[in-house]
Amino acid sequence: xxxxxxxxxxxxxxxxxxxxxxxxxxxxxxxxxxxxxxxxxxxxxxxxxxxxxxxxxxxxxxxxxxxxxxxxxxxxxxxxxxxxxxxxxxxxxxxxxxxxxxxxxxxxxxxxxxxxxxxxxxxxxxxxxxxxxxxxxxxxxxxxxxxxxxxxxxxxxxxxxxxxxxxxxxxxxxxxxxxxxxxxxxxxxxxxxxxxxxxxxxxxxxxxxxxxxxxxxxxxxxxxxxxxxxxxxxxxxxxxxxxxxxxxxxxxxxxxxxxxxxxxxxxxxxxxxxxxxxxxxxxxxxxxxxxxxxxxxxxxxxxxxxxxxxxxxxxxxxxxxxxxxxxxxxxxxxxxxxxxxxxxxxxxxxxxxxxxxxxxxxxxxxxxxxxxxxxxxxxxxxxxxxxxxxxxxxxxxxxxxxxxxxxxxxxxxxxxxxxxxxxxxxxxxxxxxxxxxxxxxxxxxxxxxxxxxxxxxxxxxxxxxxxxxxxxxxxxxxxx
Amino acid sequence: xxxxxxxxxxxxxxxxxxxxxxxxxxxxxxxxxxxxxxxxxxxxxxxxxxxxxxxxxxxxxxxxxxxxxxxxxxxxxxxxxxxxxxxxxxxxxxxxxxxxxxxxxxxxxxxxxxxxxxxxxxxxxxxxxxxxxxxxxxxxxxxxxxxxxxxxxxxxxxxxxxxxxxxxxxxxxxxxxxxxxxx
Numbered sequence: 001x002x003x004x005x006x007x008x009x010x011x012x013x014x015x016x017x018x019x020x021x022x023x024x025x026x027x028x029x030x031x032x033x034x035x036x037x038x039x040x041x042x043x044x045x046x047x048x049x050x051x052x053x054x055x056x057x058x059x060x061x062x063x064x065x066x067x068x069x070x071x072x073x074x075x076x077x078x079x080x081x082x083x084x085x086x087x088x089x090x091x092x093x094x095x096x097x098x099x100x101x102x103x104x105x106x107x108x109x110x111x112x113x114x115x116x117x118x119x120x121x122x123x124x125x126x127x128x129x130x131x132x133x134x135x136x137x138x139x140x141x142x143x144x145x146x147x148x149x150x151x152x153x154x155x156x157x158x159x160x161x162x163x164x165x166x167x168x169x170x171x172x173x174x175x176x177x178x179x180x181x182x183x184x185x186x187x188x189x190x191x192x193x194x195x196x197x198x199x200x201x202x203x204x205x206x207x208x209x210x211x212x213x214x215x216x217x218x219x220x221x222x223x224x225x226x227x228x229x230x231x232x233x234x235x236x237x238x239x240x241x242x243x244x245x246x247x248x249x250x251x252x253x254x255x256x257x258x259x260x261x262x263x264x265x266x267x268x269x270x271x272x273x274x275x276x277x278x279x280x281x282x283x284x285x286x287x288x289x290x291x292x293x294x295x296x297x298x299x300x301x302x303x304x305x306x307x308x309x310x311x312x313x314x315x316x317x318x319x320x321x322x323x324x325x326x327x328x329x330x331x332x333x334x335x336x337x338x339x340x341x342x343x344x345x346x347x348x349x350x351x352x353x354x355x356x357x358x359x360x361x362x363x364x365x366x367x368x369x370x371x372x373x374x375x376x377x378x379x380x381x382x383x384x385x386x387x388x389x390x391x392x393x394x395x396x397x398x399x400x401x402x403x404x405x406x407x408x409x410x411x412x413x414x415x416x417x418x419x420x421x422x423x424x425x426x427x428x429x430x431x432x433x434x435x436x437x438x439x440x441x442x443x444x445x446x447x448x449x450x451x452x453x454x455x456x457x458x459x460x461x462x463x464x465x466x467x468x469x470x471x472x473x474x475x476x477x478x479x480x
Numbered sequence: 481x482x483x484x485x486x487x488x489x490x491x492x493x494x495x496x497x498x499x500x501x502x503x504x505x506x507x508x509x510x511x512x513x514x515x516x517x518x519x520x521x522x523x524x525x526x527x528x529x530x531x532x533x534x535x536x537x538x539x540x541x542x543x544x545x546x547x548x549x550x551x552x553x554x555x556x557x558x559x560x561x562x563x564x565x566x567x568x569x570x571x572x573x574x575x576x577x578x579x580x581x582x583x584x585x586x587x588x589x590x591x592x593x594x595x596x597x598x599x600x601x602x603x604x605x606x607x608x609x610x611x612x613x614x615x616x617x618x619x620x621x622x623x624x625x626x627x628x629x630x631x632x633x634x635x636x637x638x639x640x641x642x643x644x645x646x647x648x649x650x651x652x653x654x655x656x657x658x659x660x661x662x663x
Contacts, residue, residue, distance in 0.1 A: 010624040014511035017520050024506050024524060025499060028531045032495065139503060180535050183507070321520070 012260055019245060020183060021142075026155070031420060071256065072209030072250045075116050075217045076107060077160070077306045078213055081111045084168045085203040092198065096191035099181050103196055107203070110165045113144065113152060119181050126185040138187050140179025147173055163306060216251040217348035218268045243338050244476040247313070247321075256480065257325045259307065262289065263314035264341055283345040290340075294332035301326055334479040344412070345469040349374040350421060350462035354381070358457050362388035362396060374413065379404045393424055397450035406443050413445055419460040423449040483547055490538045502531055505548055507557045515612060515620045516559035518605075526562060528557045556621060560613045 069081040079085075088106035101118045107114040127136045151173075153163040178194040248259035291299040302325040309321035316437040353374050357364070364386040371380050383401040400416055415423075484505065506527060513523035526609030536552060608616055621627045 007623050007626060010515060010620065011511075014624065017514045018505060018507065018511045018523065020526065022510060023503075024510075024531070027524070028498065028502060028535075029495065032532055032535055033576050108611050305536060343514055459533050459661055 026095060028371070029476060037419075047296070054325060056202070070213035070248075071216060072213050072252070072307075073208045073210055074252065076208070078113065078248075078250075079109055079210070081210060081212070085109050085169055086200040086207065087203045087207070088356050089201045094196065096194070099190055101178065101181060101199065102177065103195055104279070106198060106200070107208075108166075108168055108200055110168045110170060111162050112160045113162060115142075115176075122185065124183050126189050127182075128186060135186050137183055137194060138180035138185055139183055142179075142205075143177040145175045145177065146171065162377075168200075169194070174200065174202055174459050177296045211250050211252050212376045213268045216247055216249075221377065223399050231236070242474050242476060243341070244337055244474055245314075246337075246476070248477060249480070251480070253326055254329065255302065255327050257304065257307070257323060258291075258337075258478065259309070259321070260324045260337075261312045261314050261319060261321050263312070264317040264337055264411040283343060285395075288339045288340045289322055289324075291326065292336045292338060294336075295333055297332075299324075299326045299331070299335065334477045337478060339474045339476075341470075341472050341474065342468055343470045344462055346414065347430050347467045348417070348462045348464050349376065351460040354461050355457045356384070356398075356456045356459060360386040360398075360456055362386050372463060374404075374465055375467065377404050379463065386454075387450070389450065393452060394450040397448060397454050399421070400447045400449070402445045402447065404445075414448075414466055415466045416447060416449065416456050417462045417464055418449070418451075418455045421451050421453075421455040423451055427462075487538060487547060495535070498531065498535055501534070501547060501551075505551055506531075508548075509552060510623065512620055513555050513559045514550055515555065515608070515624055517562065518608075522562065523559070526558050527555055530558055535560075545565045552625065556617050560617045589651065 020051075041204060070078050071081040071083070072078050086108045088103065090103045091102055093102040094102060098121050101117060101120075102118045102120075104118060107113075128137050136359055145430045146152070152166075155161045155163055174197075176196040176198055178196070180192055181194065182189050243263045244260065245263070246258055246260040248257075250257040250259075254411065291301070293299055294403045303325040304325045307323045309323060312319040349372065354370065355369075357366070368381045371378050378405050381400055382403055385399040385401070387399055390397050402413070404413075483500070486497040486500035490501075491497075508525045509527045510520070516518050517523050517526065530551065533554060534589040576657065589657070608619065621632050631648065
């Protein structure tokens with residue numbers, strides 16, 4: 001089956017890009033806490049502005065190398081230069097019911113544990129298809145236990161960084177418990193609860209080549225960005241501080257690795273349209289980062305998956321860390337690090353009047369052919385369809401089938417707000433209908449909205465869409 | 481704890497329920513977002529935000545239904561929306577030519593050699609970059625999540641004809657791009 005092969009191709013791609021052992025729990029909890037905090041701040045906008053300005057001011061400073069001495073081990077990441085290291089004395093392997101798990105390598109430092117393993121002979125026919133939402137697959141975290149019974153804990157499941165440092169010289173043995181050979185098969189389908197005894201010995205001197213890491217404080221440089229704020233904006237003026245900073249440099253001989261942070265500026269906001277509304281008006285950043293050589297050519301990058309970026313030091317809501325590795329050979333210096341920051345904000349068009357039959361029934365469909373001006377784009381509501389409840393608290397709703405010409409630019413339509421009604425569920429699709437194909441030059445957009453009680457009769461509606469409030473490109477030149 | 485219990489906990493405002501849901505669904509969700517956005521960091525952000533959204537919107541969820549389709553739908557939508565902001569692409573249309581597309585897809589798991597398989601995967605990956613975010617999403621839903629066109633239409637509250645058209649347009653564009661990459 002060809003579709004199945006495509007699935008395997010996509011799964012292979014996805015597996016390469018996203019490992020099995022990611023753990024987002026800490027980030028999600030922190031975002032929920034932050035969101036609760038931001039909700040408090042929204043009630044006091046002046047305080048929010050002050051906090052933002054304070055964060056920016058604190059970032060100012062002169063570049064200087066920090067006193068710490070770090071080293072980079074390719075494939076393992078950044079460690080202290082004089083770190084004590086232990087390695088697995090020899091690979092350990094077990095085979096049960098034809099399934100073999102081998103712990104091939106391990107490297108232990110005072111605050112990190114790197115383990116590589118292989119699992120072989122998982123039968124294809126046991127792998128649960130991604131579309132199977134019902135089968136419960138085998139899940140469970142790997143547990144590392146020391147002889148005294150204590151377990152290693154990590155800052156996050158996917159991380160190799162431990163929460164509590166160890167005296168590495170005292171660790172000679174460890175028990176590794178693996179609950180599932182793979183998380184892709186049903187519970188009980190394969191042998192579970194594997195146990196391995198890992199024996200650690202001191203790493204021979206010179207076994208791992210460590211490249212020095214030059215550390216810097218974040219470097220916000222006063223710079224004038226290029227680009228123009230769009231006319232329709234409600235964001236604060238951008239201070240002339242460059243949000244790009246470089247925090248670390250590694251020279252591996254044939255390559256450079258640059259590590260840094262971006263601290264997007266301009267307040268991010270999200271305000272419910274009305275209290276309790278599913279919809280909100282917001283401003284968000286759309287960031288992108290590229291490296292160009294002295295000839296303006298974009299530099300091809302290599303994987304930096306072994307670099308643990310950690311948490312950015314910049315205390316701004318959307319700050320993020322970055323790392324780029326690139327070959328020295330043929331590199332035309334200086335490099336230009338370009339950061340394009342698009343700030344998207346909600347805007348509304350209307351209110352417009354829309355009449356709906358007083359007794360709509362699920363499945364009812366009718367032509368509307370009403371045109372609305374949305375930011376200068378003539379948007380036509382071609383058709384409406386009544387849908388039944390899709391979720392528990394819904395009383396049903398509508399699908400709005402919209403089209404608009406693309407020669408006005410791509411309209412980023414978000415949703416339709418019906419005055420006096422709070423939607424509780426929504427979705428969107430590609431536009432068009434069962435019988436017609438959207439002609440070239442026309443874009444289609446199907447929007448579904450559900451309400452506890454669907455609106456009907458004479459309604460006032462607003463089109464909520466996104467506008468590019470500002471688009472600025474910052475750049476920072478770098479040479480070793 | 482099972483999924484229903486986790487959702488019931490969340491509905492009571494107990495964040496403990498989220499732990500179970502995140503562990504159970506994060507990897508697949510991030511992979512879905514990654515295939516659409518092509519950026520693992522962004523994909524993780526999207527899924528984090530989707531869980532945050534789910535936390536605040538869980539009261540509207542019918543706990544007798546499976547959490548995953550509801551959640552993945554929001555991940556797909558958020559991925560498309562976010563990537564649309566950074567890549568302002570216009571949909572492309574065209575007649576479907578499934579035979580040529582299928583031939584290229586068949587290569588994806590060719591037994592000829594692992595190298596060729598990886599090369600074809602690279603071609604598909606590169607070609608997907610050129611699709612519009614919405615087209616990328618339908619390819620992911622159809623082939624990665626193995627949803628039928630009818631399911632896709634139901635889950636997105638979109639007419640089946642629309643999904644068929646989008647899928648055909650995506651296949652056609654992917655086919656052209658793959659052809660070009662082979663030259």
